[in-house]
Amino acid sequence: MADLSIDLAGIRSPNPFWLASAPPTNTGYQVQRAFEAGWGGAVWKTLGDPIINTSARFAAINFNGQRVAGFNNIELISDRPLDVNLKEIYETKKRFPNHAVIASLMVEPTQYKWHEIVKRVEDVGVDGLELNFGCPHGMAERGMGAASGQQPDLVQAQTTWAKEVATTPVIVKLTPNITDITVVARHAVKGGADAISLINTINSLAGVDIHSWNTIPHVGGKGAHGGYCGPAVKPIALNMLAECARDMNVGVPISGIGGISTWQDVVEFMLMGATGIQVCTAAMHHGFRIVEEMIDGLNNYLDDKGLSSVTELIGQSVSRYSNWGDLDLNYQVVARINEENCINCNKCHIACEDTSHQCIDMLTNAEGKSILQVREEDCVGCNLCSIVCPVDGAIDMIEIQNGMAPMSWNDRQKMIGSLNDSYTGAEVIG
Amino acid sequence: MELSSTLASFTPDLFMHNFAEAEPGLTHKGAIEESNRCLYCYDAPCITACPTGINIPSFIKRIATDNLKGAAYTIMDANPVGASCARVCPTEELCEGACVLNESSKPIDIGRLQRYATDWAIEKDASLFEAGIPNEKKVAVIGGGPAGLAAARELAREGFSVVIYESKPLAGGLDTHGIVSFRLPQSISLWEVEQVRKLGVDIRTHMKVGTDITAEQLLTEYDAVVLAAGMGYVPPIKIEGEQLQGVYDAIQLVEQTKTGQPHVNLIGKKVAVIGAGNTAIDGATCSVRLGASNVKMVYRRTREEMTAYDFEYEFAKQEGVEFNWLTLPKRIIGDATGKVTHLECVQMKLTGELGKDGRLVPMPVEGSEFLMPVDAVVTAIGQERRTDLIEHFGLEHTWGVVKIDTTTHRTSNPKVYAAGDIIFGSGQGEAMVVSAAQQGKLAAYAISQHLLAQEDHSLRSIV
Ligand SMILES: Cc1cc2nc3c(=O)[nH]c(=O)nc-3n(C[C@H](O)[C@H](O)[C@H](O)COP(=O)(O)OP(=O)(O)OC[C@H]3O[C@@H](n4cnc5c(N)ncnc54)[C@H](O)[C@@H]3O)c2cc1C
Ligand SMILES: Cc1cc2nc3c(=O)[nH]c(=O)nc-3n(C[C@H](O)[C@H](O)[C@H](O)COP(=O)(O)O)c2cc1C
Numbered sequence A: 001m002a003d004l005s006i007d008l009a010g011i012r013s014p015n016p017f018w019l020a021s022a023p024p025t026n027t028g029y030q031v032q033r034a035f036e037a038g039w040g041g042a043v044w045k046t047l048g049d050p051i052i053n054t055s056a057r058f059a060a061i062n063f064n065g066q067r068v069a070g071f072n073n074i075e076l077i078s079d080r081p082l083d084v085n086l087k088e089i090y091e092t093k094k095r096f097p098n099h100a101v102i103a104s105l106m107v108e109p110t111q112y113k114w115h116e117i118v119k120r121v122e123d124v125g126v127d128g129l130e131l132n133f134g135c136p137h138g139m140a141e142r143g144m145g146a147a148s149g150q151q152p153d154l155v156q157a158q159t160t161w162a163k164e165v166a167t168t169p170v171i172v173k174l175t176p177n178i179t180d181i182t183v184v185a186r187h188a189v190k191g192g193a194d195a196i197s198l199i200n201t202i203n204s205l206a207g208v209d210i211h212s213w214n215t216i217p218h219v220g221g222k223g224a225h226g227g228y229c230g231p232a233v234k235p236i237a238l239n240m241l242a243e244c245a246r247d248m249n250v251g252v253p254i255s256g257i258g259g260i261s262t263w264q265d266v267v268e269f270m271l272m273g274a275t276g277i278q279v280c281t282a283a284m285h286h287g288f289r290i291v292e293e294m295i296d297g298l299n300n301y302l303d304d305k306g307l308s309s310v311t312e313l314i315g316q317s318v319s320r321y322s323n324w325g326d327l328d329l330n331y332q333v334v335a336r337i338n339e340e341n342c343i344n345c346n347k348c349h350i351a352c353e354d355t356s357h358q359c360i361d362m363l364t365n366a367e368g369k370s371i372l373q374v375r376e377e378d379c380v381g382c383n384l385c386s387i388v389c390p391v392d393g394a395i396d397m398i399e400i401q402n403g404m405a406p407m408s409w410n411d412r413q414k415m416i417g418s419l420n421d422s423y424t425g426a427e428v429i430g
Numbered sequence B: 001m002e003l004s005s006t007l008a009s010f011t012p013d014l015f016m017h018n019f020a021e022a023e024p025g026l027t028h029k030g031a032i033e034e035s036n037r038c039l040y041c042y043d044a045p046c047i048t049a050c051p052t053g054i055n056i057p058s059f060i061k062r063i064a065t066d067n068l069k070g071a072a073y074t075i076m077d078a079n080p081v082g083a084s085c086a087r088v089c090p091t092e093e094l095c096e097g098a099c100v101l102n103e104s105s106k107p108i109d110i111g112r113l114q115r116y117a118t119d120w121a122i123e124k125d126a127s128l129f130e131a132g133i134p135n136e137k138k139v140a141v142i143g144g145g146p147a148g149l150a151a152a153r154e155l156a157r158e159g160f161s162v163v164i165y166e167s168k169p170l171a172g173g174l175d176t177h178g179i180v181s182f183r184l185p186q187s188i189s190l191w192e193v194e195q196v197r198k199l200g201v202d203i204r205t206h207m208k209v210g211t212d213i214t215a216e217q218l219l220t221e222y223d224a225v226v227l228a229a230g231m232g233y234v235p236p237i238k239i240e241g242e243q244l245q246g247v248y249d250a251i252q253l254v255e256q257t258k259t260g261q262p263h264v265n266l267i268g269k270k271v272a273v274i275g276a277g278n279t280a281i282d283g284a285t286c287s288v289r290l291g292a293s294n295v296k297m298v299y300r301r302t303r304e305e306m307t308a309y310d311f312e313y314e315f316a317k318q319e320g321v322e323f324n325w326l327t328l329p330k331r332i333i334g335d336a337t338g339k340v341t342h343l344e345c346v347q348m349k350l351t352g353e354l355g356k357d358g359r360l361v362p363m364p365v366e367g368s369e370f371l372m373p374v375d376a377v378v379t380a381i382g383q384e385r386r387t388d389l390i391e392h393f394g395l396e397h398t399w400g401v402v403k404i405d406t407t408t409h410r411t412s413n414p415k416v417y418a419a420g421d422i423i424f425g426s427g428q429g430e431a432m433v434v435s436a437a438q439q440g441k442l443a444a445y446a447i448s449q450h451l452l453a454q455e456d457h458s459l460r461s462i463v
């Protein structure tokens, strides 16, 4: 069995599974239950000046009968007194000295406030700090959370203030509610961040009740924007992770968050550069025990791959993520339909006919049976048919050896550029 | 399925065809869809309803996340014969019957998901368990059926040195020999046997305890003995003509079909099956698949009182088996050559009175005797007890049902524990593969607790 332990910027934990700062890590009772269930670390529900929460806080998006495809909340940071949280952190750490306990922090953007809270939480023995510059609602209106997280200078300044007194590693948690996440990530690093974590929740409105015309959720008939998370946000998180992981100027370990609910998600995040991961929604949907399935799946996967440590996954796919301009325009795939697995739902035909390149024909074979066939010469290799195909192994995307040398858009532009240069050069000489 | 015709010869191909597993397994797509329908309940009622307590939501989540090894582990960890159980458990009465979706939509197809995961393990020949660190203690297990295998496996995982004594050439008990192949192929049961053998358990076949080795020898040689010898064949029905040619014991009939093509020829024949339990149903469907042209079940009570599971009854009806309710067989009649020709029966009626077992008492209708023309009679009125063996060990019993302490499974001899069908009856559980497995586990844990606690004591006294 592989070694699952990780070391994220000096924070050690028995496995890469951490609970994200959120309701599951609200109290010592919960965090200790989580550790008993198998979680390797927990980022405590964000500490700061206690707030008041609303009643009705969450909503979820169900997709075709599956519940909680996405999750939405308008909850703020911890509503419990700081002293109580600190006492419970101390007790938890004492009971679980080898598990990672990280304090998530959010205070007004002043040096004094940051110094004060960092000292207080480090006094109770946390393994690290996570600065929450991500919460998109409520706190932002007070100039904290995403509001400060959207201002790169403020991220840098606050990170610096925290680092001035911190003796444990500092992780900066980033908001996805921004155009280019790498800008903020770089500023966090300039401020001295030892690691970054991403993503926090995405601005959202879960829905509108078409019968009562209220927002979902609503608080006494009124709603406000919330933060979106859960499986639906995974692709967004994964891209932001990848962008930061391949940015040389970021260059610090990353704790990946956003939509992780299975061991496969964990593998994907780690391959895309996460050193460890954090989970909120999946735990809220299923309870802490979900980690058992994740650990078991990850263990079996690592064994199958012959890897002795989970850390061997970190960043393996990062170099394969590049810019569109670097993709080989001469690479070619075409769709091929395997008749023996095809169930004749004709979804590929209509998808291609109406919305792609009209190259799947509905035919009748010699025995009078309906078949679907791709005209490969017209297929652009968009993948759509294989995406809508409901069965396993009915449509394969086949690589075609077309004999053309690789050529990206950038190569092409360079070539055209050099032709132009030589042309203008000739003229000058002439 | 399309069954054999009335061809006079039964070709090996036809036999293979008729006795191949009837129910198809789930496809990958089917398994993904079904597993994602599971709610992953907390403190799920299906777990409680499974006698072996398989963590069902967990194994289903593992299927949903493509971790089939993990799924198979979860199943086999709790149930050493989990692959057989996936096929033969009355799931409607157990796990699936308890599924919370029964009310709001339809229950999860737990049995077939369990089969999907264990089929994967069989196909990959996955090694799921390891033997424990040897602890110098030796246990003998009598009988290599579900109960014996479960006990042996758990003891081996605890580090005991275990020997199974099995009288037949193959272990697996009724899973290997008694349950029809089209419900449970023999290869499944033999894979489970192999899993136990791989943990270092010495399975000595062709070893009948009481004949090839005595109780005394076992009791001196081993630190504990698990008696898991099950029950025997069908007892005599005690009517005239029972010895005629063409009268078969249902369990022996099935057994013949488990190891290859049987000598019995039922092609085109009319068969009467006496009894209405699960064994009778297996005897009847087996006859159908052996080519019988007509199979009638003869039972003196009604559908209400029959003990066969609903799914078995439905299956038999689908196979074309006919049911003669309120019909009591009186004698079997043969021709001059000693071959069965008729079954004499009498019509019954329910008196309206309740018997000691709480079932309505049937009474013969005077003058209603009739002759049923048959070519073969299959008897299936229960199983004989292994009283000789039990008495050979000098154990207390009631009518062949070994007396045990229900928590420790210990018999009247403190060195002997009993599990499975040998303790079935007198309110001690149900004769099911899954309960036999659970009892085997419990006996193993009791032995382990007892013998290792002793060890702790002696260690402490040394210190
Ligand atoms: C026809 C039929 C159909 C059934 N269908 C189902 C079903 O669909 N679902 C279900 O859950 N249950 C079913 N059962 C019941 C189920 O098979 C039993 O409850 C289960 O096999 C009991 O397990 P066991 O280990 O106690 O006994 P067995 O399976 O009987 O195993 C006992 C073993 O001990 C061996 N043995 C006996 N005497 C000795 C000796 N002296 N020395 C050495 N070895 C000995 C035997 O050869 C045998 O291998 C069916 C039973 C029958 C007969
Ligand atoms: C109800 C709720 C409350 C949250 N509170 C906090 C918080 O206090 N601090 C914080 O940093 N993130 C908070 N988050 C964000 C999560 O930590 C996490 O970044 C996000 O949910 C994405 O992960 P997921 O898809 O696994 O849920 C909260 C999320 C939810 C759903």
Ligand code: SF4
Pocket: none
């Ligand atoms: S989960 Fe349900 S019961 Fe618990 S606090 Fe929320 S609304 Fe109340």
